Amino acid sequence: MIGCADLAYGRPGAAIVGTPGAYRPPGEYAVVDMISSASPWGAAVNTVVAGSAFSENVERLIEGVISVNFYRGDAHDVANKFVTISSSENARRLFYNASIGVTRVSDIRNLDTIVRGEVERRAQIDIYVNYKTTSSSDAGVIDSVEISGEIQ
Numbered sequence: 001m002i003g004c005a006d007l008a009y010g011r012p013g014a015a016i017v018g019t020p021g022a023y024r025p026p027g028e029y030a031v032v033d034m035i036s037s038a039s040p041w042g043a044a045v046n047t048v049v050a051g052s053a054f055s056e057n058v059e060r061l062i063e064g065v066i067s068v069n070f071y072r073g074d075a076h077d078v079a080n081k082f083v084t085i086s087s088s089e090n091a092r093r094l095f096y097n098a099s100i101g102v103t104r105v106s107d108i109r110n111l112d113t114i115v116r117g118e119v120e121r122r123a124q125i126d127i128y129v130n131y132k133t134t135s136s137s138d139a140g141v142i143d144s145v146e147i148s149g150e151i152q
Contacts, residue, residue, distance in 0.1 A: 003094070005030040005068060008081040018067075028073035030082075035067045035126075059134050063103070069111075070123045079108045079123040086127065101130040 005015035018033030111122040
């Protein structure tokens, strides 16, 4: 997403990863932030690891939301360019290679605000993506259990 935002601005380094309290560059820039990263979608798929009756891989499809905020200058126009660039064949190929599926894109929100007595142009867009996570579990094995007790 950072690469798409850099292309929308026409220069590298125009987009940064969202970090609270981080440095904000002068002039126009974009902030890319993963605002939701753990919403399971659908059922998990469990598969037994070949050669082991007690280990399995669990795959989950996750829906995440990536928020891209554009600041200053022609923020709304740059957001429009971003939408066009992020739906290009090159961008789709990058998402595919990263095993990310873009499911939908929100409308562009105009968030102009007053900063130090002047209007600061702002726009925001959310990109909804799906990606797969895989985790392994080793259940181990219990060969036998000995139980003893006393009845009173």
